[in-house]
Amino acid sequence: MKPYMKLIIVCMLLAANNLFAQQAAVDSTGLPGDNFSLQGALQMFKESKSLEEFEKKLNTANNHVNNLDLNGDSKTDYIRVVDKTQGSSHAIVLKDDINQNETQDVAVIEIEKDGKESATLQIVGDKELYGDSVFVEPIDQGDASPVKKGPSSAVNGVQFIFVNVWFWPCIGFIYDPFYVPWVSPWRWHYYPGWWSPWAPMGWGMYHPYCMYYHTWYRPVYEHRVMMADGVYQPYRSTSSYVANRYQSAHTQYNAHRQSNYQNQMNSPKPGNNQKPVNNIKPINDKPMNKKQGSYKPANNKQTNKNPGNDKQINNKQGNFKQGNNKPGNDKQINNKAGNEKQINNKQEKGNRKQAKQQKRQEKQNKQHKNKE
Numbered sequence: 001m002k003p004y005m006k007l008i009i010v011c012m013l014l015a016a017n018n019l020f021a022q023q024a025a026v027d028s029t030g031l032p033g034d035n036f037s038l039q040g041a042l043q044m045f046k047e048s049k050s051l052e053e054f055e056k057k058l059n060t061a062n063n064h065v066n067n068l069d070l071n072g073d074s075k076t077d078y079i080r081v082v083d084k085t086q087g088s089s090h091a092i093v094l095k096d097d098i099n100q101n102e103t104q105d106v107a108v109i110e111i112e113k114d115g116k117e118s119a120t121l122q123i124v125g126d127k128e129l130y131g132d133s134v135f136v137e138p139i140d141q142g143d144a145s146p147v148k149k150g151p152s153s154a155v156n157g158v159q160f161i162f163v164n165v166w167f168w169p170c171i172g173f174i175y176d177p178f179y180v181p182w183v184s185p186w187r188w189h190y191y192p193g194w195w196s197p198w199a200p201m202g203w204g205m206y207h208p209y210c211m212y213y214h215t216w217y218r219p220v221y222e223h224r225v226m227m228a229d230g231v232y233q234p235y236r237s238t239s240s241y242v243a244n245r246y247q248s249a250h251t252q253y254n255a256h257r258q259s260n261y262q263n264q265m266n267s268p269k270p271g272n273n274q275k276p277v278n279n280i281k282p283i284n285d286k287p288m289n290k291k292q293g294s295y296k297p298a299n300n301k302q303t304n305k306n307p308g309n310d311k312q313i314n315n316k317q318g319n320f321k322q323g324n325n326k327p328g329n330d331k332q333i334n335n336k337a338g339n340e341k342q343i344n345n346k347q348e349k350g351n352r353k354q355a356k357q358q359k360r361q362e363k364q365n366k367q368h369k370n371k372e
């Protein structure tokens with residue numbers, strides 16, 4: 001029985017490994033951001049009491065947050081932390097030195113104080129690494145319910161609410177009145193003695209560790225920390241080496257995203273099962289009345305809801321003569337005709353007076369001649 005049990009165990013492990021690989025393939029974008037957990041970075045920030053401690057946690061192999069190798073030397077890169085501040089806004093930038101001259105920003109934790117004891121926070125993944133700006137923020141742990149089965153933890157039935165991060169230890173550290181903005185003292189080829197790079201893991205092995213951090217942090221599609229983003233943008237650093245190295249990966253990512261969008265647009269939408277317009281029958285589908293030469297509706301009660309309206313229309317039609325659309329026009333025309341008659345009568349009277357005056361003048365002329 002023992003050989004059979006070993007065989008069954010081996011088959012189960014292979015099946016589980018295949019399942020993990022399939023899940024990893026689905027979640028992978030093919031971009032370098034797959035190898036840095038934004039959710040894990042927030043968890044390290046929450047557990048840290050200072051930005052120096054936070055930087056150390058990011059670069060600790062056992063935390064499985066950083067798996068980046070942007071310069072392609074087969075060693076994990078060291079992530080530096082720099083805090084840019086203005087007023088009550090903080091932009092905590094995570095930087096990766098690619099070589100002696102170039103630096104690539106990995107992400108930025110943007111924090112704003114919005115009350116006496118209230119602050120909001122988001123981590124934003126850089127577009128060069130994630131394709132689009134990816135926003136991640138904490139979930140209220142009282143409302144999250146992680147899945148018990150499987151290595152990956154998902155959140156079921158979560159009602160997301162605003163999370164006040166004011167009481168995180170590192171928040172109190174950076175808002176201390178005597179706080180001096182942290183700038184990592186390390187740079188290319190000058191690293192702390194406790195750190196030594198390790199070989200980056202493959203995506204299939206690294207992915208399950210990332211999923212552990214997804215329980216308490218969620219991706220969102222709204223940039224809510226705008227003032228801190230304004231503080232950060234003038235200092236954003238990108239590397240031409242990274243852009244050229246991952247250019248084909250970005251092209252494939254954009255093409256895949258465009259094809260998914262087209263498939264969504266072309267897919268049938270629920271509830272749109274209407275027949276073509278030519279196949280739709282009219283509501284009143286009874287034949288024409290040959291005697292009247294008009295269409296007889298199928299439902300006389302509905303069509304004759306307002307019989308008084310028909311009488312009014314008939315009365316109006318009876319009042320009009322053909323060619324006269326408005327009854328007021330008849331009065332206007334009659335008035336014009338009366339005016340013309342008056343004018344003709346006046347002209348006739350004037351002509352009569354002139355004729356009488358001419359006759360009188362002729363008589364007077366004759367009398368005058370006779371006297372002579």
